[in-house]
Amino acid sequence: MRSTPARQRREWLLFILLIGPNLLLFGIFTYWPLIYNGYLSFVRWNFLRPVKPFVWFDNYISVFTSGLFWEIVLNTLVFTVWSVGLTLVLGLALALLINQPLRFRNAARAALFSPVVMSGAVVAVVWSYIFDPRYGLIDQLLGLVGLNSPDWLGSTRWAMPAVIIVYVWKNLGYAVVIYLAGLQGIPRELYDAALVDGAGPWARFRHVTLPGLSPVAFFLSVTSVLATFQAFDIIKVLTEGGPVNATTTLIFYLYELGFVTYDAGKAGVIAVVLFLIMLVLTLIQVRYLERRVSYG
């Protein structure tokens, strides 16, 4: 093919036409909001007034010195640590047990995965009936052993466990599928070699399976943490962040500041904080993946 300047220019133009709309939308709806969030975090504004007075770090100070903010940070941590921990551990156990020559294995995998494709809103609606302290499924099951159900969604003590249960129920299948793929990626020869060396089942698990799974487990833990920071629909439908903020996480707080109490400045602060946390997590993941690619 000849490469005349005219031809080259046509090729460049085509490139811009092909990728331009995608990039333009990212510019307007992804990059611009980042800048604008930063700007909003320095002004006082209620979405209505024509002026947005610049208040320097007032919003940051008022957020960071409020007890509510730290309570919400703690809620977010509790939600994230429990959800991710349970998902990773239960997911691994299930994947290991299912990763055998069993009949109906693929059917079980599909069943486990099905809540992942359901809408979080409908899952939360269904579970709000299951948690109903007088007529719900859990009350009925507890009744079989003579116990009474707590008022899950109405008590500050049980609302967060309820949210975590629903979140894990919905997302466990994702972890199982990823772990199973990871298990299948471990070369058979490693197990054969370990057997020849006389390694028992525990030693094989400890020295072959676990190291073989570590990249997958790392991928899962980072993506799961990021996902919990974005979990909104289940919390909104199940508890509305309550009772009395017991299940308000950072992302829910951002929504409330923006669309319930109309405090654009503080919403900007929370958006900046959330972005920085998630950026660090993503960069850790990218660094790790790069290392794996270049040395692995």
Add this chain to the structure above:
Amino acid sequence: MALSDELILTQPVENAAARRAGQRWRAAGYLAMLLAVLVIGLPVYWTLIAAFKTSAEIYGPPTWFPRAPTLANFPAAWNAAPFGRFYVNSFITTLGGMGLEVLFAVTSAYALAFVRFPRKDLVFLLLLAALMVPVEITIVPNYLTIARLGWINTYAGIIIPGAAIAYGTFLLRQAFLALPYEVIEAARVDGAGHLRTLVSIVIPMAQPAIVTMALLSLVAKWNDFLWPLIVTNTANMRTLPIGIYWLRNSEGTINWGVVMAGSLFLIIPVMIVFLFVQRYIVEGIATGAVKG
């Protein structure tokens, strides 16, 4: 592919003890499968039977089977909220959003894979960086942008802000680069322009990857909750997930049978589609993750 059954670990059997241990593990495997299916299935079953119960039964002593099965909850749910309208809205926003994402992913991936441009690496980086910005933190500025465009409570307002796609672009770029280059080269030598090559060679050959990407997009758009909640403000523009939330809040603890019947309006279509395409979705997700 990565999950095919031939690859299942089968351990050589040294002796009777090892065989017994293997059997025990297999029994544990079946038990785990049973337990998992029960934990997933029970809530769905509970929803299903509630939809067929009379409210007298729901609010009476608990039962595992509807004593006097009724269909009345379904029309009641259908009439309690404009579900027909919710379906139409969900179909339009899902198909529109998915269509744009697939279009952008295919064209962007082709450009990145095969079209010459100076500093392509910078363009690549710009797309990669977009992956690091979760849509959740953009809601306030995007609401303001959409309001300025006059798109509040419109389909465009629901669809456009989420139409750009980075992840799918990378998935498809990988798939395009894995195609046999000689075929593409041959088409170019035969005088096919880029657009012909894209439409008649690359798209048909990369079809499985495109279908997987489209399905992932479909699920995400159909279930989207936060953005449609923010950007719509009248019942006739709500999508199904917002609609069911709204139905629960208005019927709530008043009539669980009706709310569960409404939930089935959402669950059943998704489950039917999932039944047919689950292999694509599950394996698309698994390979995407394991390959990094």
